[in-house]
Amino acid sequence: MEKKNLNDYLVNKKLDIDQIIDDYYGYIYIIVKNSVSIAITDEDIEEIISDVFVAIWKNSKSLLPTIPIKSYLAGIAKNVIRNKYRKTELNYSISDYENNLIDNFNIDKITEENEQEKIIQEALRKLKADEYEIFILFYYESRSVKEIAKMLNFSISKVKTTLHRVRKQIKRNLEDGGYSYGK
Amino acid sequence: MGNNILKEKVRKNVKEKIAVANIREEFNMNNKKSIYWITSVCAVCVIVFGIIVGTNNFNTNINNDLYATENEKSPDALVDLKINKIENMAMKKLNAEMKDFKYEDLIEKFEFINNIEMLPKYNLKTTYTIFTKEDVSAEEYNLLHDYVLCYESDNKSTIKMAFSEIEKPLRDYFINSQNEISKIGDVEFIISQFEETYMITFNINGLYFDIEANGITETQLITLLTSISN
Incomplete structure (x- = not known):
């Protein structure tokens, strides 16, 4: 049976974003390709589609579990494209999705979040491969230090030290960028 | 690609x-991560330092004398009272600000207050709200944490009822108890007793309550809790 609602993708109250990507990547790809009249690079497509899936992950806690996921994703895609190509005329016609669109954008907040996340991503670019992997396992997959150590055949102390070093580096970059954080 | x-x-x-x-x-x-640098309540941010109440130091040497009273104190067959008796408690530092709040505004917002059957000879003495900081960096006490109603009897016994929409109301003391659960009807309460004071916490319809009642009997306690929970 085709999965239709957000609820179908909740596993232990967490959104199964991998499965959503598997099921809707092609659909979003076509929307993006058909919506932009200008030449669009693969990098831009990648960024837009990524942002669409990240947006549903970010909003998932505030969405009704019964929300139709396909039209919601299309609505997000429209917003992401509009934000990216605000000054460019688009040839998309997905007004059918308007009624299903939940637009919670707060420009100032989003801008600040984007800046902070860009800084963090820049910090990640400087990590070694194993440091990056530990970071993703911990902060994306929510694995425990013990699990990560077992998976990567590292000592627990190495994982802890690596996470500490990564956090410290990110905080330093954020402070250099003018942001502070709770202590 | x-x-x-x-x-x-x-x-x-x-x-x-x-x-x-x-x-x-x-x-x-x-x-906004709510880190409550909890504080004591006075006109302006006051600090209360830790003191030990009772005859012993505050440590794990606490005699939690738990006893149950089932259907003895009330004719109501749905009452199951389990009182966690404690012999020691300790005060703690709080960081908060008290602000006046009119009773009229309170009953307008929370209709259940109208239905509370306060014990005879207890009169409403004061109402106020407690604000905390939403995070450590906040300059102002901007998070409305608790609403508090204080009642006093002719012989100076007091009942302080605090409730919160966000979490358990703030306390400026620690107690250690077994947290055995009492029931009145379908509502669950945790009742602790220190000397002549009952401390009761419970949750009804998303509101977190914390009541301190001094100098009342168990029967009066049941009457009071029943009127709030009904």
Whole structure:
């Protein structure tokens, strides 16, 4: 049976974003390709589609579990494209999705979040491969230090030290960028 | 670029962005994380230092004398009272600000207050709200944490009822008890007793209550809790 609602993708109250990507990547790809009249690079497509899936992950806690996921994703895609190509005329016609669109954008907040996340991503670019992997396992997959150590055949102390070093580096970059954080 | 390659790049990108969002949240840059530097309540932010109440130091040497009273004190067959008796307690530092709040505004917002059957000879003495800081960096006490109603009897016994919409009301003391649960009807209460004072916590319809009642009997306690929970 085709999965239709957000609820179908909740596993232990967490959104199964991998499965959503598997099921809707092609659909979003076509929307993006058909919506932009200008030449669009693969990098831009990648960024837009990524942002669409990240947006549903970010909003998932505030969405009704019964929300139709396909039209919601299309609505997000429209917003992401509009934000990216605000000054460019688009040839998309997905007004059918308007009624299903939940637009919670707060420009100032989003801008600040984007800046902070860009800084963090820049910090990640400087990590070694194993440091990056530990970071993703911990902060994306929510694995425990013990699990990560077992998976990567590292000592627990190495994982802890690596996470500490990564956090410290990110905080330093954020402070250099003018942001502070709770202590 | 092949579509599958692009898809996998998207997947990697999404993972990274979610991880980044999670660590950003951990750093407490965006979400308002409620760290309550709890404080004591006075006209303006007052500090209460820790004292030990009772004859012993505050440590694990606490005699929690638990006893149950089932259907003895009330004719109501649905009452199951389990009182966690404690012999020691300790005060703690709080960091909060008290602000006046009119009773009229309170009953307008919370209709249940009208239905409370306060014990005879107890009169409403004061109402106020307690504000805390939403986070450590906040300059002002901007988070409305508790609403408090204080009643006093002719012989100076007191009942302080605090309730909160967000979590358990603030306390400026520690107690250690077994947290055995009492029931009146379908509502569950945790009742502790220190000397002549009952401390009761419970949750009804999303409101968190914390009541301190001094100098009342168990029967009066049941009457009071019943009127609030009905």
